[in-house]
């Protein structure tokens with residue numbers, strides 16, 4: 001059974017797996033237990049499902065399909081913001097599956113989803129050129145988008161433009177913690193070459209530790225949220241967070 005589960009989560013592309021999420025229903029009985037807990041859907045399990053290629057064990061919530069990065073954002077929203085209480089005009093690019101239904105249910109949000117391709121998004125727009133009104137949103141999310149777009153700085157500028165003064169954005173990207181600077185080369189278009197150099201066949205860059213500086217370069221004030229500062233090692237293990245991942249909150253003054 002373990003091999004079958006590993007095969008499924010490693011080989012079926014995530015968008016397809018989301019469509020097949022009812023399949024996960026049959027996997028759940030094998031994961032009953034109380035060693036890990038998902039803060040998003042509040043379910044607990046013996047462990048989470050594996051995900052990704054490199055020893056990616058114990059990562060994916062069998063119920064809501066959250067990964068470490070989704071759980072990190074959820075915790076930040078709960079602990080550090082009035083996201084769930086105050087009224088916010090909120091634009092969400094490339095909306096993540098564990099969040100969409102939950103955000104749509106929140107009556108305090110004026111919530112719009114956006115994606116260049118996904119048919120389920122409210123708006124079909126390009127993050128580089130949205131055509132939307134300036135100074136109009138309190139919150140914008142665009143997670144795991146900027147490593148795909150031709151010019152990430154242009155996209156950051158566009159998000160800065162769309163935010164109201166006092167608004168904030170979350171734009172997480174994969175970061176190569178071993179590199180001080182972002183690695184990009186528009187001449188690399190071969191999917192295999194991109195996978196080798198940027199970590200995935202459709203990534204056009206691999207951001208380095210200079211990522212927050214790139215956000216600052218377009219005018220954002222960047223704040224960091226680090227789980228190790230608020231949780232014990234046991235809690236981090238139970239929720240299964242990636243302690244290397246820093247959440248950057250990009251604020252427009």
Ligand SMILES: [Zn+2]
Pocket residue numbers: 038039040041042043061062063064065066
């Ligand atoms: Zn969950």
